[in-house]
Amino acid sequence: MxxxxxxxxxxxxxxxxxxxxxxxxxxxxxxxxxxxxxxxxxxxxxxxxxxxxxxxxxxxxxxxxxxxxxxxxxxxxxxxxxxxxxxxxxxxxxxxxxxxxxxxxxxxxxxxxxxxxxxxxLAQSRVMKKPVLSSWAALLEYCQTSMAHRDIEQFRVLFLDRKNVLIADELQARGTVDHVPVYPREVVKRALELNATAMILVHNHPSGDPTPSEADIVVTEQIQAAAEALGIVIHDHLIIGKSSEISFRSEGLL
Structure with a gap:
């Protein structure tokens, strides 16, 4: 010794x-x-x-x-x-x-x-109950840790309060290797149940390529329309790939 x-x-x-x-x-x-x-x-x-x-x-x-x-x-x-x-x-x-x-x-x-x-x-503890817009790097790290290596698509919603504090992170749907069913009405309904005033949508691409598909764009528009009708803000939709992610907001898609 x-x-x-x-x-x-x-x-x-x-x-x-x-x-x-x-x-x-x-x-x-x-x-x-x-x-x-x-x-x-x-x-x-x-x-x-x-x-x-x-x-x-x-x-x-x-x-x-x-x-x-x-x-x-x-x-x-x-x-x-x-x-x-x-x-x-x-x-x-x-x-x-x-x-x-x-x-x-x-x-x-x-x-x-x-x-x-x-x-x-550990990754979740760095973002939960915290203002996520001012802790964006920690949020991206959490999403990468949670979803980057999944072998099926998952669709998560991060629910925020009026101060943009993350109050809930919920898995809304699981799918296949290249598709996940998402129901805009159910997403917005859950936001109302949680008294959330804003949301960040997150899903992964098991292929590793975070490029949005046409279906990704369409469902985002549907959720945004349903949310806006009730005064709920969609801050972003993140697609998580194996080693990188794409932000709808940054890409001008939201």
């Missing part, structure tokens, strides 16, 4: 051992020294340098350590990245697709989904 004495006792304990489930078999009780040493080095690099010090596959290894306590997880980390593309895509992948990868069981899926849920909650 001499090389990590500069950490606190609680941090150093991370390097000493991995947790072993009480019902683990004899093969899980002993951990080869090369695996133990590799994990210690990786954790040390993360604690010293943060996430920027590690490539995607090593970040993924850190997540997999707890799910697979006594086996080298590097091959599985690389396989997941090969299948899904990048770290974020692995976390966002549906459980059913993750389970198709050899070596991925319930424990791995659970760990990945815990990290995904934590990321969503």
């Amino acid at each position: 001499s090389r990590i004495r500069h950490f606190s006792d609680s941090q150093a304990a991370l390097f000493a051992h991995d947790e072993v489930p009480e019902d683990a078999g004899p093969e899980a009780k002993g951990q080869p020294s090369y695996i133990r040493d590799h994990r210690a080095r990786l954790r040390e690099r993360f604690l010293v340098g943060g996430a920027d010090a590690l490539p995607d596959y090593e970040m993924l290894e850190l997540v997999l350590f707890r799910a697979i306590p006594r086996r080298d997880v590097k091959p599985l980390a690389r396989e997941l990245l090969e299948v899904f593309g990048d770290f974020n895509a692995v976390l966002s992948a549906p459980a059913s697709r993750l389970a198709e990868v050899k070596g991925v069981g319930d424990a791995v899926i659970c760990e990945l989904k815990i990290i995904e849920a934590a990321a969503h909650r």
Whole structure:
């Protein structure tokens, strides 16, 4: 333990051992020294340098350590990245697709989904109950975190009060890989129920290309017409792609 004495006792304990489930078999009780040493080095690099010090596959290894306590997880980390593309895509992948990868069981899926849920909650905490128009970068980050890697289209509505504070973020509809049914009357009805005076519409394009379709433009016009009739403002409609987004307001479409 001499090389990590500069950490606190609680941090150093991370390097000493991995947790072993009480019902683990004899093969899980002993951990080869090369695996133990590799994990210690990786954790040390993360604690010293943060996430920027590690490539995607090593970040993924850190997540997999707890799910697979006594086996080298590097091959599985690389396989997941090969299948899904990048770290974020692995976390966002549906459980059913993750389970198709050899070596991925319930424990791995659970760990990945815990990290995904934590990321969503953290991003949401930066915008919920806050004036979103003055926190636009945080809003875009939240939308990217929540929707960029979904494999089906989702349509969300962010409801705002008179001070443009985000009071609710609700999933209105789920669709297919290239279509989601949206009913303008239901969107406006929900705004009235929440006493919202403004809305931001958000949906994703699983293809990765955020370019609006003709259907996107038409449904936005329909929602805007229904909202304006009741004095509700549509601030924007955001389309979220894999690595970028398009704003209807910025594009002159709203």
